[in-house]
Amino acid sequence: MTYTVHVQGLRKSFGGGTGAKVVLDGVDLAVETGSIFALLGPNGAGKTTLVRILATLIRPDAGTAKVAGRDLLADPLGVRRSISLTGQYAAVDDMLTGDENLRMMARLLHLRPREAAGRSAELLAEFGLADAGDRRVKTYSGGMRRRLDLAISMIAVPQLLFLDEPTSGLDPRSREQLWGTVRKLADEGVTVLLTTQYLAEADVLADRIALLDHGRIVAEGSADELKSSLRGEVVRLQFTDPADYKRALREVDALRADERLRTVEVGTDGSAASVYRLLGQLQAAGAPAARVSVERPSLDDVFLSLTENLTSANTGDNRHEQNASAR
Amino acid sequence: MTSYAVSDTSVMITRCLRRSLRDPEAFFTALMLPVVLMLLFVYIFGGDLNTGGKYVNYVVPGLIVLCAGFGAGTTAVVVATDMSSGIVDRFRSMPIHASSVLAGHIVASLARNLLATALVIAAGLGVGWRPTASPLRWLAAVAMIVAFILAMSWLAAAFGLLVRSPEAATSATFALMFIPYLSTAFVPSRTLPAVLRPIAANQPFTPIIETMRGLWMGRTSTGAPVGHEALLAGVYCAVILVVAFAAASWLYSRRTAA
Numbered sequence: 001m002t003y004t005v006h007v008q009g010l011r012k013s014f015g016g017g018t019g020a021k022v023v024l025d026g027v028d029l030a031v032e033t034g035s036i037f038a039l040l041g042p043n044g045a046g047k048t049t050l051v052r053i054l055a056t057l058i059r060p061d062a063g064t065a066k067v068a069g070r071d072l073l074a075d076p077l078g079v080r081r082s083i084s085l086t087g088q089y090a091a092v093d094d095m096l097t098g099d100e101n102l103r104m105m106a107r108l109l110h111l112r113p114r115e116a117a118g119r120s121a122e123l124l125a126e127f128g129l130a131d132a133g134d135r136r137v138k139t140y141s142g143g144m145r146r147r148l149d150l151a152i153s154m155i156a157v158p159q160l161l162f163l164d165e166p167t168s169g170l171d172p173r174s175r176e177q178l179w180g181t182v183r184k185l186a187d188e189g190v191t192v193l194l195t196t197q198y199l200a201e202a203d204v205l206a207d208r209i210a211l212l213d214h215g216r217i218v219a220e221g222s223a224d225e226l227k228s229s230l231r232g233e234v235v236r237l238q239f240t241d242p243a244d245y246k247r248a249l250r251e252v253d254a255l256r257a258d259e260r261l262r263t264v265e266v267g268t269d270g271s272a273a274s275v276y277r278l279l280g281q282l283q284a285a286g287a288p289a290a291r292v293s294v295e296r297p298s299l300d301d302v303f304l305s306l307t308e309n310l311t312s313a314n315t316g317d318n319r320h321e322q323n324a325s326a327r
Numbered sequence: 328m329t330s331y332a333v334s335d336t337s338v339m340i341t342r343c344l345r346r347s348l349r350d351p352e353a354f355f356t357a358l359m360l361p362v363v364l365m366l367l368f369v370y371i372f373g374g375d376l377n378t379g380g381k382y383v384n385y386v387v388p389g390l391i392v393l394c395a396g397f398g399a400g401t402t403a404v405v406v407a408t409d410m411s412s413g414i415v416d417r418f419r420s421m422p423i424h425a426s427s428v429l430a431g432h433i434v435a436s437l438a439r440n441l442l443a444t445a446l447v448i449a450a451g452l453g454v455g456w457r458p459t460a461s462p463l464r465w466l467a468a469v470a471m472i473v474a475f476i477l478a479m480s481w482l483a484a485a486f487g488l489l490v491r492s493p494e495a496a497t498s499a500t501f502a503l504m505f506i507p508y509l510s511t512a513f514v515p516s517r518t519l520p521a522v523l524r525p526i527a528a529n530q531p532f533t534p535i536i537e538t539m540r541g542l543w544m545g546r547t548s549t550g551a552p553v554g555h556e557a558l559l560a561g562v563y564c565a566v567i568l569v570v571a572f573a574a575a576s577w578l579y580s581r582r583t584a585a
Contacts, residue, residue: 090413091412
């Protein structure tokens with residue numbers, strides 16, 4: 001198995017002295033060649049910092065990293081030749097046209113002017129921008145800007161493509177389109193490292209997902225692995241009468257309950273028999289459920305439970321001890 | 328990589344020139360300013376200013392410096408704006424020559440300012456400016472202007488990189504358009520209040536203005552020989568250029584968006 005990104009013990013703090021803010025607190029990461037890897041985490045988790053380090057924009061304080069077989073610190077130029085970065089805000093020039101953007105980038109990648117013009121026309125067509133090529137990027141929609149951004153990344157097909165929050169601010173249709181484009185690029189053999197705070201995006205796109213929280217990877221695996229690591233399915237029961245809701249809470253072993261919505265969630269193996277048994281039990285206790293649904297855990301549940309656990313387990317001095325022992 | 332430095336830089340110059348031309352408001356202001364200021368100073372203020380001879384013969388170098396100050400402010404804003412956009416991160420993550428991005432901005436700044444200077448000169452000639460300089464002295468005056476604008480452009484770029492936000496960079500325009508008033512740009516220093524005289528006599532804009540004045544009109548307003556003023560002006564420009572260049576390069580290599 002070969003890895004396009006291999007990171008060990010990466011650390012980064014901003015600011016000095018006692019006020020230093022630890023952004024990456026010992027990150028280990030391995031991204032398999034040809035895969036789509038999602039870094040998932042809330043705002044401020046360190047996703048963008050990690051991408052910026054791997055794209056040679058900032059230097060880590062400690063740790064080692066290999067990108068496309070080249071050492072990040074010893075050979076940053078080699079890394080730059082193998083990667084392409086699309087930023088959180090599409091990295092395109094607003095005042096130029098789409099065609100001018102592509103040609104400029106192609107020239108910077110040292111294509112001859114004629115080759116640059118040809119490549120630009122090809123990519124505009126491929127990314128559905130042929131009609132907009134002579135318009136200034138300022139007039140593009142969000143989806144078009146992202147597509148141009150990706151088209152620029154494909155001028156010289158990179159080994160590793162960074163997509164930093166590629167669909168933030170896009171409408172659902174543009175998001176779907178962009179997902180399709182990213183998948184197509186991965187099929188062409190490009191390794192993709194994307195950051196996102198949308199769990200659905202990681203679920204749909206990524207082969208593997210790492211959850212980043214407070215500068216540490218708190219879980220890693222495929223979407224299915226992460227979901228099954230959490231718990232099984234749940235039966236969600238809703239009651240019309242508040243008294244029924246209270247009786248039901250006493251009767252069953254609830255995983256979660258919401259008094260306002262009068263809903264109770266109970267663990268289940270998903271079989272019809274177990275749901276039948278549960279409903280019978282409630283009927284007998286005089287707390288009949290009004291509505292029933294069976295739900296599989298979503299990545300949201302995984303994420304919330306992992307970040308919750310971390311906060312509750314690491315409160316107060318305990319947290320300091322853990323950090324200290326990790327160092 | 329070095330073999331591509333020229334091609335990388337020319338791509339960046341093209342980019343910055345295109346961007347300058349496509350900001351119609353700023354471009355129009357930059358072109359109108361020299362003409363409007365010329366008419367303002369010569370016909371509105373100039374009537375009662377005793378500078379020995381026609382006022383237009385006195386004021387042209389001052390207006391060139393004033394317009395260059397405005398142009399430098401524009402450069403600071405342009406650089407700050409560019410640095411806060413995602414595209415610079417992309418440039419920095421590409422295998423391109425590091426200095427080419429800044430070089431593009433400097434060359435575009437030089438082009439914008441030389442155009443504004445040409446307009447000041449044209450407007451001046453239009454309202455009766457009659458320099459007595461020989462072609463050689465004209466050449467020396469143009470060299471002075473180029474050196475000054477180059478130094479101001481690097482200073483502006485460094486300022487734009489330092490303050491990061493386009494709004495803060497605007498303050499450079501204000502400062503650079505104000506400083507010429509405390510020099511011999513518009514009135515000889517002997518007419519200034521006593522407290523301001525030493526400031527006007529010893530600030531960098533004065534020898535730069537006096538060099539141009541001496542070369543074009545045959546005598547300076549300070550009475551110092553033009554060679555003396557030119558030497559001082561050259562030293563000032565060289566120092567500003569070296570310091571600003573080093574600062575801008577260092578800030579560019581350090582900076583990261585966000």
